[in-house]
Amino acid sequence: MKKITLADSAGFCFGVKRAVDTALKMKEKYKSEIYTLGPLIHNNDVVDFLKENLIFPIELDNIDSLKENDTIIIRSHGVSEKALNVLKKHKLNIIDATCPYVENIHKKVKKYYDLGYSIIIVGDKDHPEVIGINGWCNDSALILKSGDPIFNIPNKVCVVSQTTERQSTWEEVLSVLIKTSKEIVAFNTICSATEVRQKSAEEISTKVDAMVVIGGFNSSNTTKLYEICKKNCENTVHVENLSGIPDEFIKDGNLKNIGVTAGASTPDWIIKEAIIKINSGK
Numbered sequence: 119m120k121k122i123t124l125a126d127s128a129g130f131c132f133g134v135k136r137a138v139d140t141a142l143k144m145k146e147k148y149k150s151e152i153y154t155l156g157p158l159i160h161n162n163d164v165v166d167f168l169k170e171n172l173i174f175p176i177e178l179d180n181i182d183s184l185k186e187n188d189t190i191i192i193r194s195h196g197v198s199e200k201a202l203n204v205l206k207k208h209k210l211n212i213i214d215a216t217c218p219y220v221e222n223i224h225k226k227v228k229k230y231y232d233l234g235y236s237i238i239i240v241g242d243k244d245h246p247e248v249i250g251i252n253g254w255c256n257d258s259a260l261i262l263k264s265g266d267p268i269f270n271i272p273n274k275v276c277v278v279s280q281t282t283e284r285q286s287t288w289e290e291v292l293s294v295l296i297k298t299s300k301e302i303v304a305f306n307t308i309c310s311a312t313e314v315r316q317k318s319a320e321e322i323s324t325k326v327d328a329m330v331v332i333g334g335f336n337s338s339n340t341t342k343l344y345e346i347c348k349k350n351c352e353n354t355v356h357v358e359n360l361s362g363i364p365d366e367f368i369k370d371g372n373l374k375n376i377g378v379t380a381g382a383s384t385p386d387w388i389i390k391e392a393i394i395k396i397n398s399g400k
């Protein structure tokens with residue numbers, strides 16, 4: 119039998135759980151097909167489960183195919199002001215499941231943009247949450263990652279972070295900004311759920327023989343967990359579900375202590391199935 123250590127806060131965070139629960143409740147309430155603007159979460163197993171329950175993802179470009187009063191759910195990542203207005207214009211029944219922590223970033227960005235600050239977002243420019251945040255300052259934000267060459271930084275900046283950003287990246291970008299800008303308003307908007315999950319992954323991965331990180335390959339917070347663990351433990355794998363766990367993790371007697379963590383969009387049932395498989399010995 120292996121010793122398995124499950125990281126604190128592995129799996130669904132508050133915002134993602136709230137979005138999934140909301141979608142299922144709305145399905146129950148309206149008893150007809152409902153839609154999510156983009157896949158509700160970055161996890162294919164969950165998206166397939168939702169489709170089986172007649173909850174379908176739809177992209178903004180295809181919104182014309184919906185009828186007036188069709189129900190559409192905004193996912194926890196949130197959307198830009200423009201996207202919200204498109205949904206309103208189509209007179210859809212909008213259920214906003216934007217995580218309150220993300221909504222708080224939208225409000226800050228809008229407020230400081232209106233006050234004349236240039237907005238800087240520390241995060242991934244292609245991530246839907248960052249695209250949504252940028253949409254509250256007229257898509258004018260400078261989006262930075264650590265190591266990015268930073269030129270022409272305005273003197274008066276308001277800096278926020280993607281909620282799943284690494285603390286070290288936030289600190290690195292800030293350390294550059296304090297040298298380039300005169301007036302800096304900085305809100306560390308990294309979500310505490312992310313911080314706790316990353317710290318726990320960091321700790322566990324220094325103590326185990328192998329580490330399994332579970333979550334969608336398109337989930338940025340899972341990828342960050344993988345990077346953290348891989349730094350400390352060479353035998354780290356990123357899998358979407360139990361089918362990706364390598365045989366040697368299960369059968370190799372030298373790999374006695376296995377750590378497990380999971381991204382914010384990974385449901386409990388996928389984590390449990392993975393643990394059972396590692397313990398099964400086959």
Ligand code: SF4
Pocket residue numbers: 131132133134194195217218219220281282309310311312382
């Ligand atoms: S990681 Fe934090 S901010 Fe992002 S959805 Fe989850 S609870 Fe909300």
